Structures are given as C-alpha cells and as structure tokens.
Amino acid sequence: MPVDPMSPTLPISRPASTYCGHNVTEVTRLMIQALSDIGYSDLATSLEKASGYSIETPEVASFRKAILSGDWDDVEARIRMLELKPGVDVESLVFSVHRQKFLELLQAKEVQKAMVVLRTQLSTYQSDLSKLHHLSSLVMCTSTKDLCERANWESSRPKSRLALLESIQDKISPSVMIAPHRLATLLTQAQESQISKCLYHCSNQDMTLYTDHCCTKNNFPTVTTHELVYHSNEVWYAQFSHDGKKLASASKDGTVAIWDLDSFSLLHVLDDHSDSVTYIGWSPDDSMMLTCSRDTTVKLWDMTDYTLMCTLNAHQVQVSSCAWLPNGKEFVTSSLDPEIILWNTSGTKLYTWSDDRIYDLSITADGKKMVSICTRHMIHVYDLETREKTSQIFIGKFLTCVSTSSDSRYALVNVTADEIHLWDIEKIQLVRKYVGQRQGHFIIRSCFGGPSQNFVASGSEDSRVYIWNREYGTLIDTLPGHVGTVNCVAWNPKDPEMFASAGDDHVIRIWEPKSRLLGDSEKLSNGNAISKGKLRI
Amino acid sequence: MGLRYIVYLSSDRIYTCKQCRTHLTNHNDLVSKQFRGQHGAAFLFDAVVNVAQGSIEQRRMTTGEHRVRDVKCAQCGSYVGWKYEWAEPPSEQYKIGKFILEAELIVLVSK
Numbered sequence: 001m002p003v004d005p006m007s008p009t010l011p012i013s014r015p016a017s018t019y020c021g022h023n024v025t026e027v028t029r030l031m032i033q034a035l036s037d038i039g040y041s042d043l044a045t046s047l048e049k050a051s052g053y054s055i056e057t058p059e060v061a062s063f064r065k066a067i068l069s070g071d072w073d074d075v076e077a078r079i080r081m082l083e084l085k086p087g088v089d090v091e092s093l094v095f096s097v098h099r100q101k102f103l104e105l106l107q108a109k110e111v112q113k114a115m116v117v118l119r120t121q122l123s124t125y126q127s128d129l130s131k132l133h134h135l136s137s138l139v140m141c142t143s144t145k146d147l148c149e150r151a152n153w154e155s156s157r158p159k160s161r162l163a164l165l166e167s168i169q170d171k172i173s174p175s176v177m178i179a180p181h182r183l184a185t186l187l188t189q190a191q192e193s194q195i196s197k198c199l200y201h202c203s204n205q206d207m208t209l210y211t212d213h214c215c216t217k218n219n220f221p222t223v224t225t226h227e228l229v230y231h232s233n234e235v236w237y238a239q240f241s242h243d244g245k246k247l248a249s250a251s252k253d254g255t256v257a258i259w260d261l262d263s264f265s266l267l268h269v270l271d272d273h274s275d276s277v278t279y280i281g282w283s284p285d286d287s288m289m290l291t292c293s294r295d296t297t298v299k300l301w302d303m304t305d306y307t308l309m310c311t312l313n314a315h316q317v318q319v320s321s322c323a324w325l326p327n328g329k330e331f332v333t334s335s336l337d338p339e340i341i342l343w344n345t346s347g348t349k350l351y352t353w354s355d356d357r358i359y360d361l362s363i364t365a366d367g368k369k370m371v372s373i374c375t376r377h378m379i380h381v382y383d384l385e386t387r388e389k390t391s392q393i394f395i396g397k398f399l400t401c402v403s404t405s406s407d408s409r410y411a412l413v414n415v416t417a418d419e420i421h422l423w424d425i426e427k428i429q430l431v432r433k434y435v436g437q438r439q440g441h442f443i444i445r446s447c448f449g450g451p452s453q454n455f456v457a458s459g460s461e462d463s464r465v466y467i468w469n470r471e472y473g474t475l476i477d478t479l480p481g482h483v484g485t486v487n488c489v490a491w492n493p494k495d496p497e498m499f500a501s502a503g504d505d506h507v508i509r510i511w512e513p514k515s516r517l518l519g520d521s522e523k524l525s526n527g528n529a530i531s532k533g534k535l536r537i
Numbered sequence: 538m539g540l541r542y543i544v545y546l547s548s549d550r551i552y553t554c555k556q557c558r559t560h561l562t563n564h565n566d567l568v569s570k571q572f573r574g575q576h577g578a579a580f581l582f583d584a585v586v587n588v589a590q591g592s593i594e595q596r597r598m599t600t601g602e603h604r605v606r607d608v609k610c611a612q613c614g615s616y617v618g619w620k621y622e623w624a625e626p627p628s629e630q631y632k633i634g635k636f637i638l639e640a641e642l643i644v645l646v647s648k
Contacts, residue, residue, distance in 0.1 A: 442538070444543050
C-alpha cells in the first residue's frame with residue numbers, strides 16, 4: 001500500500017492549521033520541493049522530517065527512477081498502483097509507456113524486439129486503432145530523424161523519458177506527486193497576472209517578488225522627444241528596422257527617408273519613384289528594403305549602400321502593400337489590380353494569387369500564414385506552404401490595415417468607422433475590439449507595441465495617437481501633437497519605450513517617456529546635443 | 538488629406554472615366570439619359586464614387602437657375618460632369634444631390 005503523505009508518520013508540533021488561508025500541507029510540500037530544486041537538499045530533508053510531510057512517497061520516487069532509467073517492466077508494474085486523477089484511464093498511460101519502449105527499440109535499430117513489443121504489448125490497446133496503425137507504420141522509417149519527426153518524439157533518450165514522465169505526472173493525483181517546479185510556476189503566474197494588470201507596462205527589468213509590480217506613467221512614451229522633418233508632403237507610412245536603430249518613412253512626396261535613431265538625423269533619401277510611396281518593408285536582416293508606390297512599381301533597395309537593386313513592373317495599378325518571408329529571400333507585393341505576387345530577391349515572379357483587390361497584407365512571424373484585407377470588406381487567411389486560402393472572414397466594413405502579432409496567432413485590423421479588431425487567426429474568432437480613434441475616409445494604420453506587444457496603438461483622423469491596453473481594451477492615452485490626420489503609428493521592436501507617428505503635417509514624431517526628454521533638454525542647455533533633430537518641448 | 542484608395546465597384550455594368558478607367562458609377566444608379574452637357578449627351582446618376590468636387594457655382598441652365606459643383610475624376614483629375622446642389626424651379630428639385638456625367642467623357646464597361 002502506498003503511504004499517504006497527507007497523514008504524516010511522525011506527528012510533530014503543528015504551528016498553525018492554515019497559512020493565511022492556504023492549506024499548510026500544500027504549502028509545506030511546495031517548500032520542500034522548492035528547497036530541493038534550489039539545491040538545499042539537506043534542508044529539504046530536515047523540513048520533511050520536522051513537518052512529517054514528504055514531497056513524494058517512496059513508491060512515487062521509485063516510479064520516477066524506473067522511468068528515467070528505462071526499467072519498463074518495473075514501470076508497468078508500479079503505474080497500476082499509483083493514485084490517478086479521477087477519470088484517467090490507466091491503460092492509456094500503460095500504452096504511452098509501451099510506445100516509449102517501442103520507439104527506443106526502433107531508434108536502437110532493434111526492429112525484431114520492437115515488433116515483439118508491438119505485437120504482444122501495444123496491440124492489446126484496442127481503443128484507438130489509428131494510433132496503433134501509425135506506430136506500426138514507423139517501422140518503415142529509415143533514419144532516426146525521420147522517426148522522431150513522424151512520431152513527434154524527442155531523439156535524446158533522457159529528454160524523451162522526461163517528457164514521458166511529465167505527461168504521466170499530469171495524470172497522477174497531485175497529492176501523491178506534485179507537478180515539477182510547482183512553486184516557480186505559481187510565482188510566474190502571479191507575476192504574469194501583475195504584468196497583465198499593469199496599465200503602463202513598459203519594462204520587466206524592475207520585477208521583484210518582494211513587491212507587487214506596477215510601472216508608472218513616467219516610463220511610458222507620452223511625449224514627443226524628436227520631430228523628424230524632411231518630407232515636403234504627407235507622410236503615409238513609417239517602419240522601424242528590425243534592429244530598432246533606424247526608421248524609414250514613406251511620403252506622398254514620392255520619397256522614402258531613412259533616419260538614424262542614435263542621432264535622430266537623416267541618413268539617406270530613396271528618391272526614384274515618380275509618384276507617392278504608399279508602403280515600405282525592411283527585409284528581416286535590414287539589409288534590403290522594398291518601396292511600393294502609386295506609380296505601379298515596387299523597388300528593391302540594397303540598404304548597405306542605398307543602391308537600387310531592381311524595379312518590379314508587375315502590377316497594373318498602384319501597389320498597396322508588401323511583406324517579407326522570414327527567410328529574407330522571398331517577399332510578396334499586393335495591389336488593387338487585383339493581384340498578390342510572390343517574388344524572390346532577383347525579381348523573379350514565383351506565384352500569383354488573383355482573388356481580390358488588396359489594401360494591405362501581413363505575413364506571420366513564423367512564415368506560415370499570410371493575412372490580407374480586400375476592397376470587398378473581407379479578411380483572407382492563406383497557408384503559405386500550400387498557397388491555399390484557408391479562411392475568409394466577412395467584416396462588412398471598410399478595412400484599412402492589417403498587422404500580425406509576434407506569436408503569429410493574432411491579426412490586428414482597422415475597421416472604418418472608428419474600430420480596431422483583434423482576430424485570432426487560428427480559431428478564426430474575434431478576440432477584442434478597440435474603439436475611440438477616428439477614421440472615416442483615409443488609410444489609418446495601427447500596430448502592436450510594448451515589451452510583450454501588450455499595447456495597441458493607432459493613428460486617427462482627429463490628429464491624435466491612440467494607445468490601448470491590448471488585454472483589456474482600455475484606452476490608455478490619446479496624444480495630441482500632430483496637425484491633421486495621423487496616418488500611421490509604428491512601435492520600435494527593440495526599444496519598448498519608443499514609438500513613431502507619421503502625419504499629414506509632413507512630420508514624423510518620435511514618442512518617448514518624459515524622463516528621456518528631461519535628459520535631452522539638459523544636454524541641450526549645455527549646448528551638447530543641438531544636432532539632435534528638432535526638439536519641441 | 539491622408540492616403541485614400543480609389544473605390545472599385547462590383548457590378549456587371551460600370552461607367553468609368555474615359556481617361557484612366559477609374560470606376561465612377563453603376564448602371565443601376567442611372568436615373569436619366571435625357572440631359573445635355575458641354576460635350577453633348579449627359580446622364581443623371583443617383584451616386585458616383587472616386588470624384589473630387591469643386592466649389593459651388595451659380596449656373597443658368599435651360600431649365601432655370603441652379604447651384605452646381607464641377608466634378609473631376611479623383612484619380613487623373615479629368616473633368617467628368619457636375620453635381621446639383623440646389624435647383625430653383627420646384628419641378629427641377631428632384632435633381633438635388635444627384636450627379637451629371639457627360640457621355641463623351643465616360644466609358645461603359647460590361648462584364
């Protein structure tokens with residue numbers, strides 16, 4: 001019979017019956033586990049003795065040892081004696097143990113023995129025949145790599161056994177076996193919850209377990225620290241380089257300006273389009289840039305020396321958007337003509353989708369999906385591997401921009417009038433709406449921002465920048481400053497305390513925390529940093 | 538102003554700008570073909586898209602006093618017609634808010 005750890009064998013004086021409302025047994029066992037995880041195994045043992053609670057019973061300890069050492073007969077014998085969570089079928093656990101044994105034998109090229117396991121042990125598990133058929137098909141695998149991929153299994157023996165242990169542990173009653181690093185899991189959850197409630201969360205640096213976390217508004221970018229002035233007409237789009245060191249801005253004046261974010265000075269101007277530039281795209285390694293124009297061309301630039309690599313004359317009407325694949329070798333461009341074209345960097349057409357007139361598109365960070373919005377008020381999701389359209393969502397209103405989150409799961413879409421929708425593009429569900437910004441006639445662009453993309457920011461036709469908490473949809477701030485429509489907001493991917501906004505007033509404003517502005521103005525009064533762009537206080 | 542894309546109509550019969558083929562209106566929005574413009578025959582439509590409107594002008598027409606705005610293609614800037622803002626004779630007031638496109642300056646595109 002397994003010993004129940006809930007009834008201590010050595011009843012010693014019990015200081016309190018609850019720990020501020022928490023179960024003393026649970027808390028003590030977690031502390032023992034934590035002490036032993038940290039490396040104070042002596043203390044853990046003393047605490048076990050003093051309290052009379054044990055982290056796990058000797059049976060569980062032997063079970064763990066048996067799995068990690070691969071003593072499968074022992075494992076099978078012990079697993080039937082463990083206390084399981086209600087509703088867990090012990091046979092499914094036995095099956096996963098046999099599966100591990102089978103895969104290890106296959107990996108070791110002991111096909112005969114593996115076949116014996118398959119025939120005598122695995123075949124007794126009849127409740128899911130498709131699993132069984134899949135396992136028997138693995139006998140045909142020629143290489144370990146092939147085997148691991150098809151079985152979705154870790155090739156390293158200690159890792160795969162640990163994974164098996166953890167999957168079984170999940171099914172065992174927690175009173176017998178605590179989940180690994182349980183206290184750390186709880187602490188992480190507490191911190192994540194604090195972060196999600198932190199309205200102005202811009203930095204994880206000051207996180208401590210001693211006090212509740214809360215960022216002050218002082219570190220939140222609410223003031224314009226620099227105005228970047230070059231363009232002679234409306235600025236329609238801006239994008240930070242992936243290293244966060246440069247900003248590129250596209251204007252109705254037909255030029256693209258490249259700005260250095262150390263000195264906030266103009267580095268270069270790309271001036272080769274005969275009409276307005278509507279969109280730009282830094283390549284993943286920032287070595288190249290695409291510029292899309294109303295003159296119907298897309299130009300590919302070498303950003304190391306700002307030379308034109310090629311001009312793509314494929315679209316019939318103005319080019320609306322572009323996006324790079326994560327490999328940096330291919331990209332797509334979209335137009336209202338209506339085509340989306342997949343290119344390589346030599347300027348060769350690889351594929352064309354001609355379903356809809358596209359206003360904007362985005363490729364997910366994992367490179368698996370492409371999300372586009374069209375003139376028929378729909379969001380389209382494509383699988384880039386099969387190049388098939390997998391979903392299409394009818395919104396029924398004029399859509400102006402789309403961007404995808406860094407985890408490749410969500411798409412942010414501006415909807416006229418005055419709404420931004422966050423869509424889960426895996427489940428095809430509307431997750432949240434952000435409201436407040438004004439948009440009725442023009443292409444207004446939004447973005448994710450912050451250290452864990454915890455903000456949503458957007459331009460607006462009322463000349464303000466709008467920022468929401470992504471999780472709760474709360475409007476955090478509206479920032480005045482521009483004159484006329486704010487067309488685009490872009491958040492620095494490397495510096496969560498900086499974003500840029502581009503406006504009809506020909507100006508790009510750089511927004512940073514107030515503290516940085518004070519630093520700059522001190523420098524200014526000392527006469528050291530006059531070259532730092534045009535400063536407005 | 539900001540960036541604005543031209544509107545694409547989805548219909549079997551679309552009237553477009555003769556210069557740049559930008560969509561201007563649907564055949565369904567046609568009210569009457571019995572009008573005259575500066576270039577001959579002209580059509581009255583309920584609604585048009587992708588146009589820029591000029592300032593209000595007082596104009597004396599064969600049917601009486603009217604206030605109108607000239608209408609240009611938003612894409613290429615060609616003059617295509619006008620919009621009625623106000624009509625003095627009560628019999629002509631049905632035209633208020635509607636658009637005239639000159640037949641000579643537009644092209645019907647059928648699917």
